[in-house]
Amino acid sequence: MGASGSGKTSMRSMIFSNNPASLTSRLGATIDVEQNHVRFLGDLILNLWDCGGQDAFMDSYLTTQRPTIFSHVGVMIYVFDVETREMNKDLEYYRDCLEGLTQFSKEANVFLLVHKMDLVREGERAIVFQRKVAELEKASGETAVKVYGTSIFDESLYKAWSSIVNTLIPNARNLSKHLRIFAEACSATEVVLFERTTFLVIATSSPADSSESFSSDPVAVHALDPKRYERTSELIKSFKQSCSRLREEFNSLELELAEFTAVLDEMTKNTYVLVVVHNPVIETAAIKMNIQMARRKFEELQGDSLVS
Amino acid sequence: MMSSSSQSYVNAAKHGQNISVQRTKILLLGTRRSGKTSIQQVLFHHLPAKQTFYLEPTMRVAKHEFDTVIPLEIWDCPGNITVDSLGASLADFATIIFVIDIRDLYQQPVSKLVEFIVAACQVNPDINFEVFVHKAEKLQEDDKIENFRQIHERVVDRLADESPEYEQVPLNFHLTSVYDHSLQEAFSRVLHKLIDSLPYLEDLLNVFCLNTSSPKAFLFDTASKLYLATDSSPVDQATHNLCCDYLQMLTSFGPLYKSNAEGDIRAHLFSPTPTPPPTATPSPPSFSTSPSSTLKACVQSPPHTPSNLPLDARNAKPLFYPSAATSLSPSHPGTTLSYHLVTPHLALLALLPTTIYDMRRGLVEWNVVWFREGVREIWEVEKERSNAEGV
Numbered sequence: 001m002g003a004s005g006s007g008k009t010s011m012r013s014m015i016f017s018n019n020p021a022s023l024t025s026r027l028g029a030t031i032d033v034e035q036n037h038v039r040f041l042g043d044l045i046l047n048l049w050d051c052g053g054q055d056a057f058m059d060s061y062l063t064t065q066r067p068t069i070f071s072h073v074g075v076m077i078y079v080f081d082v083e084t085r086e087m088n089k090d091l092e093y094y095r096d097c098l099e100g101l102t103q104f105s106k107e108a109n110v111f112l113l114v115h116k117m118d119l120v121r122e123g124e125r126a127i128v129f130q131r132k133v134a135e136l137e138k139a140s141g142e143t144a145v146k147v148y149g150t151s152i153f154d155e156s157l158y159k160a161w162s163s164i165v166n167t168l169i170p171n172a173r174n175l176s177k178h179l180r181i182f183a184e185a186c187s188a189t190e191v192v193l194f195e196r197t198t199f200l201v202i203a204t205s206s207p208a209d210s211s212e213s214f215s216s217d218p219v220a221v222h223a224l225d226p227k228r229y230e231r232t233s234e235l236i237k238s239f240k241q242s243c244s245r246l247r248e249e250f251n252s253l254e255l256e257l258a259e260f261t262a263v264l265d266e267m268t269k270n271t272y273v274l275v276v277v278h279n280p281v282i283e284t285a286a287i288k289m290n291i292q293m294a295r296r297k298f299e300e301l302q303g304d305s306l307v308s
Numbered sequence: 309m310m311s312s313s314s315q316s317y318v319n320a321a322k323h324g325q326n327i328s329v330q331r332t333k334i335l336l337l338g339t340r341r342s343g344k345t346s347i348q349q350v351l352f353h354h355l356p357a358k359q360t361f362y363l364e365p366t367m368r369v370a371k372h373e374f375d376t377v378i379p380l381e382i383w384d385c386p387g388n389i390t391v392d393s394l395g396a397s398l399a400d401f402a403t404i405i406f407v408i409d410i411r412d413l414y415q416q417p418v419s420k421l422v423e424f425i426v427a428a429c430q431v432n433p434d435i436n437f438e439v440f441v442h443k444a445e446k447l448q449e450d451d452k453i454e455n456f457r458q459i460h461e462r463v464v465d466r467l468a469d470e471s472p473e474y475e476q477v478p479l480n481f482h483l484t485s486v487y488d489h490s491l492q493e494a495f496s497r498v499l500h501k502l503i504d505s506l507p508y509l510e511d512l513l514n515v516f517c518l519n520t521s522s523p524k525a526f527l528f529d530t531a532s533k534l535y536l537a538t539d540s541s542p543v544d545q546a547t548h549n550l551c552c553d554y555l556q557m558l559t560s561f562g563p564l565y566k567s568n569a570e571g572d573i574r575a576h577l578f579s580p581t582p583t584p585p586p587t588a589t590p591s592p593p594s595f596s597t598s599p600s601s602t603l604k605a606c607v608q609s610p611p612h613t614p615s616n617l618p619l620d621a622r623n624a625k626p627l628f629y630p631s632a633a634t635s636l637s638p639s640h641p642g643t644t645l646s647y648h649l650v651t652p653h654l655a656l657l658a659l660l661p662t663t664i665y666d667m668r669r670g671l672v673e674w675n676v677v678w679f680r681e682g683v684r685e686i687w688e689v690e691k692e693r694s695n696a697e698g699v
């Protein structure tokens with residue numbers, strides 16, 4: 001949810017269909033409620049309620065349709081334009097939505113996106129964002145919220161959305177555990193699992209938060225770039241777009257770079273796996289073979305978790 | 309490396325030291341805000357296109373050095389520069405690039421261009437004229453073509469007015485934009501006219517394509533994403549774009565999972581200084597013999613497996629050259645886009661049938677080795693030449 005023009009439609013088309021950033025200005029401002037059934041991981045369905053926020057409309061909508069909108073919500077995402085001149089009005093609507101949510105879907109996770117961060121000068125971004133976070137946390141009262149700064153022009157969008165969809169994947173921890181076993185079998189530093197169409201990160205072999213990590217954790221040893229997951233999503237997504245412009249479809253990638261060896265290949269019918277190895281002795285052919293052997297196990301794991 | 313400021317250049321020149329290299333000079337001209345500095349920064353300093361918005365106006369001539377197969381020096385000028393205020397003779401330049409904003413249909417840029425063409429022809433009949441009709445992405449397709457045509461026509465008309473003799477001056481027009489790869493494509497074509505060894509590089513690429521059934525192969529400069537040469541099949545813009553995007557992805561991928569561990573074992577593996585080719589193997593192509601004939605003879609020898617490539621067969625630790633491949637479908641039998649670094653800054657990018665890449669990897673690797681040796685030989689000769697000229 002969010003005011004008209006805050007960027008919801010652009011964001012959704014970036015994440016859920018192959019729509020390059022330069023095309024979004026051609027989408028008309030949303031004036032109706034858009035309900036999008038987005039297939040994710042094959043069996044999981046995300047409903048995106050894209051409320052227009054044309055003021056009169058939004059007013060009546062929020063009061064009369066309250067139960068319809070706020071029942072059975074798993075996640076609420078509220079988008080704020082960082083440059084909005086009507087922050088107070090935005091916050092008013094936001095509080096209203098939050099109230100509806102606590103009334104009809106108590107368990108829902110709340111994500112707040114401070115969007116179009118690219119419009120803020122680079123040097124001021126951190127300060128502006130901190131100020132917004134404080135403001136939004138205050139407006140949220142008791143409710144725990146996660147706030148992300150986003151822009152459709154960089155990887156921040158993927159970081160926010162990966163963490164959003166992660167709350168929807170019931171067995172992320174179990175997947176993580178098996179990825180860790182798989183990583184060890186490949187002598188890999190890290191293994192990352194992506195959803196096939198969005199290339200959002202579903203799970204990684206690394207412990208979820210740094211407090212769990214220990215000194216022998218390979219990722220900790222190599223001190224890898226903390227932004228690597230969302231940057232990878234962004235890079236692969238944009239390369240997939242380049243391929244589709246040639247009416248080709250991206251299939252797989254193998255790298256033997258100066259920095260590392262890696263294979264990115266299909267794992268299950270709706271996931272891709274990235275195996276990153278720093279040990280120079282390991283060859284891509286061996287990694288590919290390991291992926292092939294792990295496929296069935298991961299199909300099973302995924303089947304178990306999502307049929308519910 | 310390539311960002312030596314005009315200041316330090318002037319100092320070095322004064323002392324007459326370290327200027328042992330003869331650089332090929334390119335003059336970048338155009339009215340104020342036509343996009344000259346943006347072009348220079350996007351190509352050679354990795355400036356993201358969107359950030360060109362924040363560039364400061366150029367107040368005086370800035371000289372930028374860039375090293376690729378041939379060493380270049382690009383002069384970025386303020387909009388109000390004239391033949392007299394340039395501070396150098398037009399005879400010193402190999403190429404003039406004139407940048408015109410595609411929406412700028414006024415007389416001023418054309419007059420300025422004509423003024424430089426007339427002056428340059430007087431002192432330097434061999435100079436190349438390249439016109440970048442720039443910011444092309446701003447216009448819809450029809451307007452783009454129409455404005456391009458109008459600008460072209462005006463320049464030709466004004467030159468003819470000047471004197472009929474200028475009708476013969478060859479001018480090359482390009483549609484460019486920093487927001488897509490049209491800039492890289494145009495600048496690559498500018499560069500090709502300046503590389504003396506181009507026919508040899510093209511021969512190497514033709515042989516590579518022939519031997520590996522590759523429909524298209526490029527030799528790219530990895531830092532600038534300019535291609536220095538390609539095989540003789542025509543360049544299709546979509547394929548060129550894909551290769552640029554691929555290169556972009558690979559160079560961005562590297563640092564993401566780079567180990568920051570102390571004493572990472574990989575760090576010692578890649579030797580950025582090329583070692584001389586091994587003497588035990590047949591001599592790679594050189595300028596005295598036609599590269600293609602030598603190469604053909606080599607690849608006709610029985611196929612080798614990658615493990616006994618001539619490269620470092622005698623060394624315990626093989627020299628490591630980064631490479632990558634991505635397979636694409638659903639075209640049949642499927643295409644693999646391969647990447648092989650051949651010198652620290654040059655890479656071979658080739659489209660290969662996936663069947664060849666998967667089933668005959670040895671053949672591909674073998675041809676890469678010969679290609680690499682050929683390029684290195686040419687590189688050495690070019691280096692000697694520019695050093696010799698510079699002394």
Ligand SMILES: Nc1nc2c(ncn2[C@@H]2O[C@H](COP(=O)(O)OP(=O)(O)O)[C@@H](O)[C@H]2O)c(=O)[nH]1
Pocket residue numbers: 002003004005006007008009010011024025027028029030115116117118119150151152153
């Ligand atoms: N600068 C910037 N503009 C954006 C961003 N996201 C969306 N926009 C622009 O904001 C405008 C409104 O976006 P839209 O998705 O239609 O908003 P909606 O009404 O919330 O669906 C469009 O012109 C988009 O191009 C962003 O991250 N940065």
Ligand SMILES: Nc1nc2c(ncn2[C@@H]2O[C@H](COP(=O)(O)OP(=O)(O)O)[C@@H](O)[C@H]2O)c(=O)[nH]1
Pocket residue numbers: 338339340341342343344345346347359360361362363364365366387442443444445446484485486487
């Ligand atoms: N739309 C568009 N703008 C460009 C392009 N290249 C440069 N610009 C913009 O043109 C303006 C002037 O650029 P600059 O490089 O300083 O021009 P110079 O005075 O010729 O050096 C800047 O705001 C750039 O962002 C392009 O290809 N497309």
Ligand SMILES: [Mg+2]
Pocket residue numbers: 344345346364365366385386
């Ligand atoms: Mg300038």
